[in-house]
Amino acid sequence: MIEAVGLSKRYGDRVAVDQLSFTVRPGQVTGFLGPNGAGKSTTMRMILGLDTPTGGRVTIDGRPYRQLDYPMREVGALLDAKAIHGGRSAYHHLLCLAQTNNLPKRRVGEVLDLVGLAEVAGKRAKGFSLGMGQRLGIAAALLGDPKILMFDEPVNGLDPEGILWIRNLMRSLAAEGRTVFVSSHLMSEMENTADHLLVIGRGRMIADCTVQEFIDQNSELLVRVRTPEPARLTEVVTGAGGTATPDGDDTLLISGLVMDRIGDLAFDNQVRLYELSPLQASLEQAFMELTRDTVEYHAAVPGGREVSA
Numbered sequence: 001m002i003e004a005v006g007l008s009k010r011y012g013d014r015v016a017v018d019q020l021s022f023t024v025r026p027g028q029v030t031g032f033l034g035p036n037g038a039g040k041s042t043t044m045r046m047i048l049g050l051d052t053p054t055g056g057r058v059t060i061d062g063r064p065y066r067q068l069d070y071p072m073r074e075v076g077a078l079l080d081a082k083a084i085h086g087g088r089s090a091y092h093h094l095l096c097l098a099q100t101n102n103l104p105k106r107r108v109g110e111v112l113d114l115v116g117l118a119e120v121a122g123k124r125a126k127g128f129s130l131g132m133g134q135r136l137g138i139a140a141a142l143l144g145d146p147k148i149l150m151f152d153e154p155v156n157g158l159d160p161e162g163i164l165w166i167r168n169l170m171r172s173l174a175a176e177g178r179t180v181f182v183s184s185h186l187m188s189e190m191e192n193t194a195d196h197l198l199v200i201g202r203g204r205m206i207a208d209c210t211v212q213e214f215i216d217q218n219s220e221l222l223v224r225v226r227t228p229e230p231a232r233l234t235e236v237v238t239g240a241g242g243t244a245t246p247d248g249d250d251t252l253l254i255s256g257l258v259m260d261r262i263g264d265l266a267f268d269n270q271v272r273l274y275e276l277s278p279l280q281a282s283l284e285q286a287f288m289e290l291t292r293d294t295v296e297y298h299a300a301v302p303g304g305r306e307v308s309a
């Protein structure tokens, strides 16, 4: 379990992490989400004792990281996959880590198997693709068979197969009862991976809830209706305080009214319906909505609308 209380980090007059309090629990995947520059990496570095908080504290099973007796047996982390000595083979890289951390040599072979690098174990890490580098970083994190795992943007730059592999790995690590804490700036990556979400913006906690709670609280429920009389239904819906947006010739997306009410209105006004179905806005939409005011950079697009960076 990771626990932060009032955790803060300032760089000069820039507040990177602002009074964060949260608990990351075992047996589930906790997604740590926020736009670029929100403070995710800084928070993870403080958990691992690589940065010193300017306020508050963070502990791992009750103790600060620097006080852990065998850190690699308690916490495994993938922060920057490129921070690997490229001249060594994958096997030697892991062997050095095992030896300096008092871990049994047999774990090297075990983790190489686990991440699917056994066949290239003798090759220099310098020639590894991005995906292989990520796998090697994950092998290092798993070396001490730790109860807690942290991954900072593990799927960045990976192909769909690599993304799926990491997602399944995280789910199975959590299913084994481990604490899995993973950061991302893309909600869509967390939608099928995380159980719980911590969302931050400009160093502050914006949401601490389950994925479903996040969707329920932050996204508007739309109802899709197919009808041969869209103009007539639009009139009826608008009159009742809803909003109807055309989505194809015979389809409307309706917001502001619950589904049963739309069905009743159609019946009362003798508008024929072919379909009436709920449409949940995606997690990505909800996330962008929630963090809109906290993104550091907005890119202007033709037409005057803004797109979050």
Ligand SMILES: Nc1ncnc2c1ncn2[C@@H]1O[C@H](COP(=O)(O)OP(=O)(O)OP(=O)(O)O)[C@@H](O)[C@H]1O
Residues within 6 Å of the ligand: 011, 014, 015, 016, 034, 035, 036, 037, 038, 039, 040, 041, 042, 043, 185
């Ligand atoms: N060593 C540093 N010195 C000064 N400012 C820093 C330093 N490290 C981070 N920052 C600033 O702190 C803020 C948080 O950065 P951090 O890297 O933690 O964010 P992040 O959420 O991990 O972003 P990203 O998704 O882009 O990696 C940013 O504004 C960043 O510019």
